[in-house]
Amino acid sequence: MSRLHIADTGLFVAMGQPSNSRYQAVRRFARRNDVTFVLPERVYEELTVDDPEVEDVPVDAAIDEGWATVASSLEFSEPVVSRAMDGVQRYIANADDRPADDVERADAALAALAAQHLSTGAASAVYIYTTDIAAGEGAETVLASEGYGDSVTFVNGFRFIEDLVAGDS
């Protein structure tokens, strides 16, 4: 059974710098379990934005260390990928009572990437690590409607890291 671990921006922000125990706990988890976190392109772009207002996030360090990677472009020609994209945009729009067109496509890219891997059989189980509950629950809901209910898990990025750090102490 092959597993795909998709990471959102919030997971990397929550880990902090490489000197931080949270970063080290996630790295240890990845190495022990042979996990590579896959980032949708849009997520990688967000994390590496040049914004003087915020501290740099060490995503490139994780990539260099071999436990994170950037996904190739989404294949929108696959109908299930576009449906997942549209479905999550609608889900988040509903949650906040705004038009679906206003919803950032990066929110939906997590689910679209999952759909792409599940539909081709490249993965049989997908874990989506995000700190945006609306994006995580939206992905679970929409992919369940595509018949992948048992194959997708929304992992709360904060809970995940807190559990890892608690287990290490």
Add this chain to the structure above:
Amino acid sequence: MSRTSNRADGDIVQDFLSVADLLEEPQLAQLYAYLAREGEATVQNVMDDLELAQGTAYSYVNRLVDAGVVDVTDDEQPRRYAAREIDLTVTTAAGDREYTITPALIDAVGRRETDADIDTYIDRHGVAGLATALTYAVARERGEVTHRLMADDLDISPLAAEMILQALRPVVHEHYEIEEAGAGLEELAIDGDGADDA
């Protein structure tokens, strides 16, 4: 103490100034948030828990009492103090925005002393901006909005939005009822503590 700024009586000016003081001085905000959280406390409690010297603790408590945001609940020695509810809508100096000062906002401002992300955000966007961010932080923890929607709405980078949302998360969980969402390590069905450390 639930009033709005459009009532034009002297009390408002009094409240306005005192609460403004709270927001200008993180140490006072921190003490107010502490009293709101504890319910009641003595000056000795304040000294012990916030690691303040006796003179400083008395001076801060008295300023909050004078400002009318803290009450003496028991006049017997040692005196006990409690925070008064604050729910005050104010308009920014420029007059272009309104925001509500709540115990959660005062708590958030108090944390700028120890949280660089909150400190930077207030420097850039003011206390009014932090009040807006706090509204998004509550909505995000309730699964109603994402960091990207906040970034779009406020015209900041998604990364900056994520940073302040994470910095405000402990405040949200302290002051609001939030249901736990999503899986933790247990539900992952992956051994988090498996083989030896490499």
